[in-house]
Amino acid sequence: MAGSHIKRTIGERIFDVFNVILMIVLMLLMLYPFWHIIMYSFSEVHLAMKGGLFLWFRGFTLETYKTILRNPTVASGFKVSVIVTVVGTLYATFFTATTAYPLSKKRLKGRGFFSFYVLFTMLFNGGMIPTYLLVKNLGLIDNILAHILPGAIGAWNIFIMRNFFAGIPESLEESARIDGASDLLIFFKIIIPLSKAVLATIGLFVAVGYWNNYFSTILYINSRDLWSLQAVLREIITSTEEAMKRQGITVTHAQTITSQSVISANIVIATVPILIVYPFCQKYFIKGVMVGSVKG
């Protein structure tokens, strides 16, 4: 930061030390729950049951994971969530971009109208029940598309992208236009390659949204083959014993695999994909997110 080479007063030095300590405490506070869960999930069940702080695993066993991965509901939930996340992210990011790009062009007739058309969906929405009835009337109940389509294209993401596109200098497009390139060609050959930061950012937001979604299952899906991983996880967390029976984990198993261990291992399984993708997209955040005015 500017001025760091200038002599600091004692008060400032005390503040700096205090600030660093505070941040370390906060970081530990943010990380500890995950550490705890990971340690718990690898611990021998009867040792884990005693509770307390888990700074390290007690005994080491993969038994809990084996049980979970043998469980068909978790496996199919994982598969559904991967498909929904990949397809949904491509669909939503691409069409958010195609909607945002024309709205960034001042010369577009009706731009004000279309911007308002998008903005209005931020101001008012029909709510849970009318949306449910719509999906039902579209025949999407028990269809994997019910996880993907509703809410895929959203005003907020459109405006973030539009602001980004609007910041790309017009001159970059001019020379291509003189060479006779159409708007379509310019969008795909010039704009998209220049917009990796915003595409990665929105893509990550959307992907996390799909991966973390449990509610579309509750609303639209009855067939267990189409449950998302988070919905499976929710059932395990909220109604453990009942859920374990339904998952086919028998009582004899339940003696060795406590519900808490099952919850912990499931949490780890559902979190790992995010932890893998997160660091790669993280560097784009600040560049990509330009929250501010949505006016055109």
Added chain:
Amino acid sequence: MSSAENVLTTKKKPSAFKNFMKYLTRDKYLYLLLLPGIVALFIFNYIPMYGVVIAFKEYNIFAGISKSPWVGFLQFERLFRNPDFSQVIVNTLLISTYKLIWGFPAPIILALLLNELRNKHFKKTAQTILYLPHFISWVIFAGLIVTFLNPTTGVVNDIIVRLGGRKVDFLASKSMFRSILVITDIYKGVGWGTIVYLSAISGVDPTLYEAATVDGASRFRQVWHITLPAIRSVVVVLLILNLSNILNAGFDQVFLLYNPLVYEVGDIIDTYVYRKGLVDSNYSLASAAGLFKNGIAMILIVTTNSIVKRLGEEGLW
């Protein structure tokens, strides 16, 4: 365009229609790109807006939305005569007000503290770790909360017992439930909340700080006179958004953490809509509750935005 309109427009401006066609031809690919998004928003946002009419009807599954009989404001009367619903409104307002009071300043303070970190690598690491909880789903997060607050095996109770206290069943406690919502909400969101403030701060011209240092301004004064004014408009925009969201007390969080023991203090409008509509299949009543919420939200966002603009700040639109 119909011929009647055509005549009218051609009378006023002979070239209006031709002009329109000219723009349509010139920018045909832009309109083509725009089309899928417009259609998607129409289907998944505008059709449900029409679907809201069932709040004024007695919805019948077999008749469908358009053929169900109109009942005027009957559903709203039912809603407001029900003492449960007034409790639900009180809960919603209390939970989101507490979240606003404690949760709104938290990321601002954290962003200012992060900005004062001198070691760039340390700052980056801190940011990475503090953002993380935002990306964890509420399902997983609720699982963590349930695990940590477990009355027999939870870490929190373990610590309480070691300190000589007595075990508490937090998630079944009416007096604790709202506080748990507020604290866990801040925990999950505070780091991510800093990102908009940090990006606003990063836009400050560094020479301002240099000049201030030369003039002998302390760091506290630099924060007060340079950093804070730089994030003021972002603070205002986020405050508008938060205020107009006052009836959104956090559906996922409540839905995943509450249980019948704490309905009295924890049930909010959205969870009420869910139970009335999708559990009890009382679609019209639930839509009325939803419309009540969304209608007020719209009035709030439009009003706060215009007040903010009148105060000379940049609004949301």
